[in-house]
Amino acid sequence: LAKTTQPISMDSYEGQEVNITCSHNNIATNDYITWYQQFPSQGPRFIIQGYKTKVTNEVASLFIPADRKSSTLSLPRVSLSDTAVYYCLVESGGPSGGGADGLTFGKGTHLIIQP
Amino acid sequence: KAGVTQTPRYLIKTRGQQVTLSCSPISGHRSVSWYQQTPGQGLQFLFEYFSETQRNKGNFPGRFSGRQFSNSRSEMNVSTLELGDSALYLCASSLEGAGGYGYTFGSGTRLTVV
Numbered sequence: 001l002a003k004t005t006q007p008i009s010m011d012s013y014e015g016q017e018v019n020i021t022c023s024h025n026n027i028a029t030n031d032y033i034t035w036y037q038q039f040p041s042q043g044p045r046f047i048i049q050g051y052k053t054k055v056t057n058e059v060a061s062l063f064i065p066a067d068r069k070s071s072t073l074s075l076p077r078v079s080l081s082d083t084a085v086y087y088c089l090v091e092s093g094g095p096s097g098g099g100a101d102g103l104t105f106g107k108g109t110h111l112i113i114q115p
Numbered sequence: 116k117a118g119v120t121q122t123p124r125y126l127i128k129t130r131g132q133q134v135t136l137s138c139s140p141i142s143g144h145r146s147v148s149w150y151q152q153t154p155g156q157g158l159q160f161l162f163e164y165f166s167e168t169q170r171n172k173g174n175f176p177g178r179f180s181g182r183q184f185s186n187s188r189s190e191m192n193v194s195t196l197e198l199g200d201s202a203l204y205l206c207a208s209s210l211e212g213a214g215g216y217g218y219t220f221g222s223g224t225r226l227t228v229v
Contacts, residue, residue: 034217043119043205043220044158087158091217103148103207103218105158 004088009110018075020109022088025069033064033071036087038108044087048073075111083113117141119208119221127227133194136224140187140208146170147189148218149181150205158205164189165211196228 006022024033032051036044048055050062050071061074075082085108120139128134140147148163148171160173164183181191187208193200203225207218 036220041203041223041225043207043223046217046219049217103150103158103160105150107157 003104004090004106006086006088006106006109008107009112011112011114012078013114014079015077018078018082018111018113020073020075020086020088020111021070022073023070024088024090027068027090028092030092032091033062033068034089034091035060035062035073036089038085038087044105047086049091078111078113080113080115083111085110119206119219121204121206121221121224123224124222125225125227127229128196129229130196130198132196133192134196134226135190135192136204136206136226138189138191138206138208138221140189140206141219144208144210144219145187146209146211147183147187148207148209149189149191150207151175152203152205152223153201161191161204193226198228201226201228 004022004024012018032049034049035047037047038044048057048060048062050064052064052068055062063072087105087108089103119141122137126134138147146165149161150158151161152158161175161179162169162181163171167183178194181189183189203223205220205223207220209218
């Protein structure tokens, strides 16, 4: 599975838009890009998933350029409760979505929102 | 709808003992996978079950094992516990375990080995 690279940490303020970029240079044709959010002592929570262009749901948007070698998670108007670790993953679209290694989590981006 | 349920929530065991953790996936989900999370190693994949068959396995010793029942509920077992097995164990379920569906995680079981 494609390895992902994302910033270790980011800071922002309440009410701001936050963009977290992830690179996945070796993404395969049938791979999807998925973002998860994790709070301490809880399991990761699915935020958004996309294959190409732009996907939007009630909590975030995901921008994927044509070459799909990177993606950007956009969180509009963040609040203190958005402080969490955000993971960018590449999931195989094959019969075993996680591939031989399951879902491969990197270190994630520790997002800290200040008042 | 009910989420992924993991039991117990917390567990304290002694070195050398064994432990069994349980995971009930979302109704209709056939894929269940297990992860270990520690501060040092982060989230690491243990294994995945699909329709009662182990489909994938991570790089963990044979002391870690699992199974899945016909109702998709899954258990994982760790034998001969070591201090380093102290971790948050997470279970995730998915419709098919394939791209396009995403995974839903439980809240985890916090295992402490003393």
